[in-house]
Amino acid sequence: MKGALPRGFRDILPTEARELHAIERTLMHAFAQYGYVPLEPPTVEFAESAVTVDERRTVRFLDRDGRLLALRPDVTTAVARVVAQRYRQADATLRLAYFAPIFREEASMHGSEREYDQAGVELIGDATLRADAEVIALLADALARCGLPAVDIDIGHTGFVDGFIAELPAEARDTAGAAARSGDLVGTVSLARAAGMSAARIAALERGLRHRSTDLAAPRVDAPDRSQRALDTLDALRPLLEAAGVDGAIRFDLGYIPALPYYTGVVFQAIVPDLGFPIATGGRYDGLLARFGADRAATGFGIAIPHLHQALVAAGWQAQAESPLLLLAAHRDDTTTLRVAAALRGAGVAVAIGEVAESAGQDVRRARVIDEAHVEYEGTVRALEAVIALLTGGGPR
Amino acid sequence: MRALRIALAQGTLLAETRVALAAVGLATDALAEGGRRLVVPSADVEYVLARPIDVPTHVAHGAADVGIVGKDVLLESDADVLELVDLGYGRCRFVVAAPAGSVDRSLDEYRHLGSLEVATKYPRVAERHFQGRGLQVEIIKLSGSVELAPQVGLADWIVDLVSTGRTLKENSLAIIEEIAVCTARLIANRVSYARDRERIAALASRLETWAAR
Numbered sequence: 001m002k003g004a005l006p007r008g009f010r011d012i013l014p015t016e017a018r019e020l021h022a023i024e025r026t027l028m029h030a031f032a033q034y035g036y037v038p039l040e041p042p043t044v045e046f047a048e049s050a051v052t053v054d055e056r057r058t059v060r061f062l063d064r065d066g067r068l069l070a071l072r073p074d075v076t077t078a079v080a081r082v083v084a085q086r087y088r089q090a091d092a093t094l095r096l097a098y099f100a101p102i103f104r105e106e107a108s109m110h111g112s113e114r115e116y117d118q119a120g121v122e123l124i125g126d127a128t129l130r131a132d133a134e135v136i137a138l139l140a141d142a143l144a145r146c147g148l149p150a151v152d153i154d155i156g157h158t159g160f161v162d163g164f165i166a167e168l169p170a171e172a173r174d175t176a177g178a179a180a181r182s183g184d185l186v187g188t189v190s191l192a193r194a195a196g197m198s199a200a201r202i203a204a205l206e207r208g209l210r211h212r213s214t215d216l217a218a219p220r221v222d223a224p225d226r227s228q229r230a231l232d233t234l235d236a237l238r239p240l241l242e243a244a245g246v247d248g249a250i251r252f253d254l255g256y257i258p259a260l261p262y263y264t265g266v267v268f269q270a271i272v273p274d275l276g277f278p279i280a281t282g283g284r285y286d287g288l289l290a291r292f293g294a295d296r297a298a299t300g301f302g303i304a305i306p307h308l309h310q311a312l313v314a315a316g317w318q319a320q321a322e323s324p325l326l327l328l329a330a331h332r333d334d335t336t337t338l339r340v341a342a343a344l345r346g347a348g349v350a351v352a353i354g355e356v357a358e359s360a361g362q363d364v365r366r367a368r369v370i371d372e373a374h375v376e377y378e379g380t381v382r383a384l385e386a387v388i389a390l391l392t393g394g395g396p397r
Numbered sequence: 398m399r400a401l402r403i404a405l406a407q408g409t410l411l412a413e414t415r416v417a418l419a420a421v422g423l424a425t426d427a428l429a430e431g432g433r434r435l436v437v438p439s440a441d442v443e444y445v446l447a448r449p450i451d452v453p454t455h456v457a458h459g460a461a462d463v464g465i466v467g468k469d470v471l472l473e474s475d476a477d478v479l480e481l482v483d484l485g486y487g488r489c490r491f492v493v494a495a496p497a498g499s500v501d502r503s504l505d506e507y508r509h510l511g512s513l514e515v516a517t518k519y520p521r522v523a524e525r526h527f528q529g530r531g532l533q534v535e536i537i538k539l540s541g542s543v544e545l546a547p548q549v550g551l552a553d554w555i556v557d558l559v560s561t562g563r564t565l566k567e568n569s570l571a572i573i574e575e576i577a578v579c580t581a582r583l584i585a586n587r588v589s590y591a592r593d594r595e596r597i598a599a600l601a602s603r604l605e606t607w608a609a610r
Contacts, residue, residue: 152591152592154591183477183478183479183480183587184480185479185480185481186480186481186482186483186582187480190483210594210598210601210602212591212594212595212598251591253591253594255479255590255591255594256591259477269588269591271588271591271592273592274399275459275588276457276458276459276460276586276588276589277458277459277588278587278588
C-alpha cells in the first residue's frame with residue numbers, strides 16, 4: 001500500500017491549491033466586510049457533540065483514554081459549543097466566519113470525498129428578519145465576488161410544510177415530517193391523505209410543494225394559518241433583500257425542504273446551471289444552540305468549496321495572480337544572482353531562481369541576470385527599476 | 398435551454414413507462430424496442446437508459462434531472478433524491494416468506510438460538526425491516542434465486558420482491574409478512590427540481606393526472 005491514501009482523501013496539487021486559496025481569500029474578505037470575524041475550530045471533537053450530522057456519517061476513532069472522537073463533521077457544532085461556553089452572557093449579536101476542512105463518512109464506491117473545505121458564517125443572537133436578509137445578501141455578494149455568474153438563490157420556509165403537518169394527528173406528524181425532509185414528497189402527501197386531511201388542503205400542499213416563483217399568491221389558497229404566516233414572512237423578506245442589494249437572482253421555493261431537521265424558519269440554497277448539487281445551503285436554526293445550553297437565535301450558511309470551485313472552473317474562471325512569477329536565470333556568481341533576486345523581491349516581484357517543475361498555473365516570465373543592476377528581460381538588457389515597473393504594473397506589460 | 402434529461406429503468410418497467418410518457422405528450426418513438434443506444438435524444442427531452450438500480454444514482458448526482466424507477470429500487474438504494482409522483486404501475490410487494498408450515502418451527506428456533514437467517518437480494522430493506530420489528534436476524538446477501546435458500550438450508554426465511562406470488566408458491570414458500578407495496582415513481586434531482594421547476598412540475602402534474610385516470 002506504499003503511496004496509497006485512505007479512500008476519500010486526496011492530495012490537492014499546487015494548481016488547485018492556489019485556486020482554493022484565492023477562493024478562501026475572496027470569501028473571508030467578503031465575510032469581514034459584513035463584520036464576521038474568523039473562528040478556527042479544532043479538527044477533533046467528541047463524537048457525541050456532532051448534532052447536525054448523522055452519526056453514521058462522522059469519521060470516528062477511539063483515543064487512548066477510550067473516548068470516542070470524531071473528525072469535525074461541520075463547523076456549526078463548534079460554533080454552538082463556543083457560544084454556549086464563552087459567550088453565554090453576551091447579549092449582542094455574534095458574527096462568526098470560517099473556512100475549514102470538514103470530514104464526512106461516505107459509503108464506499110459513491111465517488112465522494114471524505115474531506116473537503118467548507119466556508120460559512122453564523123449570525124448568533126439576532127432573531128429579526130433583517131438578520132435573515134443579511135446572511136442571504138452576504139451569500140449572494142460573496143459568490144459574486146468570487147466571480148460566479150448565473151447563481152440562483154432559492155428561498156423557502158420550513159413553516160410552510162410544517163403548517164400542514166401540524167394539522168395531522170400527533171402520531172402521523174413525525175413520519176410525515178421525516179418523509180418531507182428525506183425528499184419523499186409522495187409519502188408526505190399520502191400520509192396526509194391517510195390521516196384524513198381534506199382534499200382542498202392536500203391540493204394546497206401539492207401546489208405549494210411545486211411552487212417556485214417570485215410571487216407567493218397562489219400557495220396561499222386553502223393553506224393553514226401557520227403556513228400563511230410563513231408566507232407573510234417571505235413576503236416581508238423580499239423588500240429587505242432588494243434593499244440589501246440582492247438582485248433578481250432570488251426565487252421563493254416552497255418545495256425546498258432541507259434534509260437536516262434543525263431548521264426553524266427561512267431556509268435557502270444557492271444553485272447554478274449544470275451542477276447536481278447545491279453550492280451553498282443555509283437558514284435559520286433557532287433552538288439548536290439550546291442543546292448546548294445557550295438558547296439563542298441563529299442563522300447562517302455553509303458553502304461547499306468543491307462545488308463552488310467546480311462551478312467556477314466550469315464557468316472559465318482562473319485564480320487571479322497578484323503579479324507574474326519571474327524565473328531568474330542565474331549569473332555565474334551566486335552572490336550577484338542572490339542580490340538581484342533580493343532587490344526584485346524587495347520591490348514586490350515574485351522571483352524564483354532557476355526553473356520550476358510546477359508553476360501551478362501562474363503567469364511565468366523569464367529573465368537572465370547580467371550584473372547587480374541589470375537583467376535581460378524580453379530580449380533586452382534593462383535596469384532592474386525598468387523590469388520592476390513592467391512586472392508590478394508600473395508600465396506597459 | 399438544454400433538454401431535460403430523463404433516466405429510465407430498463408427492463409420490466411420500460412414498456413409501461415413508454416406508455417405513460419407518450420400519454421403525457423412526450424415523444425417516445427426513439428425508445429422503440431431493440432434499440433441499443435443508451436442516451437436517446439428525443440424532441441425536447443433526452444432519455445438515459447440505465448439498469449434500475451443505477452437510476453437513483455444518476456439522478457442523485459445530477460447526471461439526469463429526473464428519473465422513473467420502482468419504489469423497491471429506491472428503498473434499497475438510499476440515494477438522496479426527491480420522489481414526486483406515484484405512477485401506480487409496476488406494482489409489486491416486498492415480503493417476508495418462509496417454507497409453508499415451518500413458520501412456527503422457525504420462531505421456536507428463534508427463541509432458542511436468538512437469531513434467524515434471512516436470505517435476500519435486498520439487504521438494506523431486510524435489515525431496516527427486522528430492526529424496526531426488534532428481531533435479530535443474520536442477513537445473507539444473494540444475487541438471485543432467493544427462493545432456493547430455505548430449501549437447501551441456507552436460510553430460515555427470505556425477503557423478496559413478489560408481484561403475483563407464483564414463484565413463492567411453486568417453491569412451497571408462504572408469505573408471513575408484507576413489508577411494503579412498491580410502484581413506479583417519478584424522481585428528481587434536488588437541484589434540478591429547483592432550477593427546472595417549471596418543466597419538472599409540469600411533467601409531474603401531467604403524470605399525476607395520468608396515474609389517477
